[in-house]
Amino acid sequence: MLAAVDRWQRRHPTAAFGVAVLRKFGGDRASSHAALIAYYAFLGLFPLLLAFVSILGFVLEDDPSLQQEIVDSALARIPVIGAQLGSEVEPLTGSAVGLAVGLAGALWAGLGITVALGRAFDAVWDVPRLEQPGALRARGRGVAMLALLALALIAATVAGGLAAGGGIRPWLAALGALAGSLVVNALVLLAAFALLGTRSQRLRDLAPGAALAAVGSLGLQAAGGWYVAHTIEGATDTYGAFALVIGLLSWFWLGAHLLLLAAETNVVLAGRLWPRSLTGELEPADEAALRRAAAAARRDARQLITVEFEATQVDDDAVVN
Numbered sequence: 001m002l003a004a005v006d007r008w009q010r011r012h013p014t015a016a017f018g019v020a021v022l023r024k025f026g027g028d029r030a031s032s033h034a035a036l037i038a039y040y041a042f043l044g045l046f047p048l049l050l051a052f053v054s055i056l057g058f059v060l061e062d063d064p065s066l067q068q069e070i071v072d073s074a075l076a077r078i079p080v081i082g083a084q085l086g087s088e089v090e091p092l093t094g095s096a097v098g099l100a101v102g103l104a105g106a107l108w109a110g111l112g113i114t115v116a117l118g119r120a121f122d123a124v125w126d127v128p129r130l131e132q133p134g135a136l137r138a139r140g141r142g143v144a145m146l147a148l149l150a151l152a153l154i155a156a157t158v159a160g161g162l163a164a165g166g167g168i169r170p171w172l173a174a175l176g177a178l179a180g181s182l183v184v185n186a187l188v189l190l191a192a193f194a195l196l197g198t199r200s201q202r203l204r205d206l207a208p209g210a211a212l213a214a215v216g217s218l219g220l221q222a223a224g225g226w227y228v229a230h231t232i233e234g235a236t237d238t239y240g241a242f243a244l245v246i247g248l249l250s251w252f253w254l255g256a257h258l259l260l261l262a263a264e265t266n267v268v269l270a271g272r273l274w275p276r277s278l279t280g281e282l283e284p285a286d287e288a289a290l291r292r293a294a295a296a297a298r299r300d301a302r303q304l305i306t307v308e309f310e311a312t313q314v315d316d317d318a319v320v321n
Contacts, residue, residue: 013274024124024268037256038256110142114145118138118141119132121198122197124260125263141195182214212262273289
């Protein structure tokens with residue numbers, strides 16, 4: 001049965017491409033990288049919220065009504081945490097200690113995300129360990145990526161405010177917001193692929209994965225909204241806290257897997273690493289993938305790695321070397 005499925009998928013390019021992406025994903029142990037990315041993302045959320053609340057208290061100290069408006073519209077959407085913040089009787093006040101702790105924690109977690117992403121992209125692109133950046137260089141790229149992400153978020157917020165205040169019809173505003181979110185996500189993901197990867201790649205090699213991840217991220221956002229509406233909002237504070245933690249971790253875990261699957265898609269397309277065999281026979285794409293994986297273990301400039309394959313009988317008339 002496996003041989004029949006293997007023959008079928010190798011004859012159909014779309015199926016063969018999907019199998020090749022999944023095989024590359026498993027061979028790179030990308031799921032382990034995704035778990036580390038999700039860990040740092042989860043840790044970074046709460047210091048970021050702390051910094052946000054502190055900044056809100058400083059900037060809008062003389063306008064409690066606007067403070068409450070922002071809390072009700074933004075923070076209150078976060079179950080349990082938002083309810084606690086929204087129930088405050090006193091207006092929010094800026095805290096220098098809270099701001100410092102929040103910013104430090106968010107920066108630490110943010111750099112952890114970018115470094116983990118860089119390591120994952122290097123594994124996906126089979127970059128030899130010899131060429132991978134050191135700790136300082138990797139964190140320097142991370143700071144640049146975080147700055148770019150902050151600018152993108154500010155631009156998206158300003159654009160959303162202009163659209164909301166411009167008298168645009170609701171359905172048109174919703175369509176514009178969806179298109180704008182898709183474009184911004186795609187550009188940010190394209191920048192992440194280009195900036196955090198060690199090897200310079202052509203934009204056309206990175207664009208398919210960025211588009212795939214941008215569309216997938218909208219689906220994840222919709223799934224997250226459904227989860228909150230049907231699971232968390234009606235729960236008590238105790239059970240809502242458990243549901244919130246499980247939901248956030250799952251959302252970050254799925255998002256990290258989506259991002260690395262998009263990166264694997266770029267690699268398979270750029271290297272034409274399909275079709276792949278499921279039965280142990282070596283297709284040319286299998287040999288190419290194995291050569292790339294062996295070269296990725298190179299640690300020293302004087303180290304030479306060669307890969308040879310034993311002759312394997314495929315059928316009565318064909319031999320693969």
